[in-house]
Amino acid sequence: MAKYEEHKFxxxxxxxxxxxxxxKVGFQHGKDHRKKMxxxxxKAEINHVExxxxxxxxxxxxxxxxxxxxxxxxESLDYVRLSCIGKNS
Ligand SMILES: [Zn+2]
Known part of the structure; x- marks a missing residue:
């Protein structure tokens, strides 16, 4: 049986x-892994640290x-804003 652990973002x-x-326990990412969530x-999609x-x-x-x-x-928020502007124009 695989063991699990909870990761937070x-x-x-x-x-x-x-x-x-x-x-799964032992699951590895690189150091300082980011995930856009x-x-x-x-109220925005923004990088999260795991x-x-x-x-x-x-x-x-x-x-x-x-x-x-x-x-x-x-930067992350600016990117969201810019992509919103891009969609509207
Ligand atoms: Zn937040």
């Missing part, structure tokens, strides 16, 4: 976590509080 714009995803708080455990969660929160993601979040 954290919005880089508001720092809140979305719906946890179950992964819908954030219900920001964490596998409390240690990684803590690191994300620390980086988030230090403003490490501010620029990236802004």
């Amino acid at each position: 954290w919005c880089i714009n508001c720092g809140r976590s979305g719906i946890p995803v179950r992964r 819908w954030c219900p708080w920001c 964490t596998r455990n409390l240690d990684e969660e803590f690191k994300f929160r620390e980086a988030f509080n230090n403003g490490s993601f501010t620029e990236e979040a802004q």
Whole structure:
């Protein structure tokens, strides 16, 4: 039987976590994996950071509080805005 663990995804714009995803234990991504997901708080598709455990969660929160993601979040949102404008014109 395969074991599963819950991974969380954290919005880089508001720092809140979305719906946890179950992964097989040992599932690996590269470091600082990003996934573009819908954030219900920001009401936009935005990059999320995946964490596998409390240690990684803590690191994300620390980086988030230090403003490490501010620029990236802004770029992500600008991209959403630009693609919306593109569709309307
Ligand atoms: Zn968000």
